[in-house]
Amino acid sequence: MKHLLILMLALALPLFAAVVTEPIQRGDISVKQSFNGTLSFNQKSRLASESEGKVTRLYFDEGDYVKKGQVLLEIDTKILDANIKATKASIKELEFSLQRAKLDFKRYEALLAKQSVSKQKYDEFYFQKMQLEQKKISLESSLEAQNIAKNKKRIKAPFAGYISKRSVEIGEWLKVGSEVALLLNPNKIDIIIHLPSSFINNVSKNKTIMVSINGKDYKTKMIGALLSGNKKTRTFPLKLRLLPSKDTFFDGMQARLSLEKSSVSDVLLVSRDAVIKRYGKDVVFIVKDNKALMVPVRIITYEGKKTAISASELKVGDRVIIKGNERIRPNQEIRK
The missing domain is CATH 1.10.287 (Helix Hairpins)
Structure with a gap:
């Protein structure tokens, strides 16, 4: 009887969802294009x-x-x-x-x-x-x-x-020129990324350039653009030097460089966490009359933790849900 009473009281109470929101803003954002490169130990x-x-x-x-x-x-x-x-x-x-x-x-x-x-x-x-x-x-x-x-x-x-490789054993007879080991210097790592010439001109030699390796950002500096390009792809190798890091890297790892392709002005900006997939579409949830309103959006581009979106139902100042939106149902009552 006691358990039944608790269940009836629970069903009678409204189901509120605790969420975190932030206002939609309007501003400018850069459209990025990513290029993949390869890590190579410069001193081996x-x-x-x-x-x-x-x-x-x-x-x-x-x-x-x-x-x-x-x-x-x-x-x-x-x-x-x-x-x-x-x-x-x-x-x-x-x-x-x-x-x-x-x-x-x-x-x-x-x-x-x-x-x-x-x-x-x-x-x-x-x-x-x-x-x-x-x-x-x-x-x-x-x-x-x-x-x-x-x-x-x-x-x-x-x-x-x-020591990346050992090629010798105790008791083995060595001749002059016999390879014994491959030694790599972890503090001299270069990244080669092939870019169109128009993008290379936008890379500054005097600024720190960020690259992404395994989803983590690292600082690099530009060594220079090699003059010998690929005639088929019309791209030219850009050489970057990875700045010292405590992390471990491997020869041949992939690195990603994002460069500005163009910019978009006067667009709605929300946190990346605000945009989720629901029913196969990109949507955001805004709080209206203390309820979650699901609004389909079109993603324009990303920049850092911000996302530029387009939706006729949204305006600057609307409170968009950035945490707790994965478990929200449309029209569910919200507790901020």
Whole structure:
């Protein structure tokens, strides 16, 4: 009995809908045309080996973030280390011989000044010293070349970025030029969008240009319009640089740029949320005599969160429903 009474009271009460409204305005709006473009990492490097040998250590994997100068892998250096050790020993041995030759030469130089030794004997010690000095230079150059070769056994990241691809495994034999990884710099991302020449002239190089990626707006700056166009479509590539963002992007993602095509003056303006689909038509609900009146509209264009519409039944100042309109029925009583 109690539940029946509650049900009867509920049916007796009028069904009010709680909504949010705003007044219809009149103003000007731009007609936009959208163009799709593609994200491309401006700085990408296919890292390759400058030396041949077996990979002994691997310090990275796909998806890793690496810093500039970070060691990515090492190639076996056992034979090279032995050669470097032998060269260093040869230099040390030669330094002793050179030291003795310099002392001998100094003595013969003094003897020659006193005419106590022949010029021929003096020349022999002079050229012996010179020969040892040149041999030392040769060995030191050889040691420097060996150290350079050893440094090439360690592949380092040329810039900070993400490893997009790994092409090597531990124990694998690398040849000179073997690709080991693909490195991408996430802070240098360009967007190429093909535009008719008339639209390119409307893009300012000194202003921030907004593009949409996955439904979110991002700031870019114009790098320039490339002069080589597509003869079939009569479009020209516009190059934009994506400004730094904490979001993650992928090479080849789609970006959308909206540019003004024309403008419409003195039109009715409502929030985008005011226009909904009902019975397959675009409609808005306005509040009239505390009831929801459904009015079919024609959408002229969009700009940001505003929509330009046309409808003979609407006028400036009418309260249009922007929240709660999805559940409204025509002529339903409204509580604002």
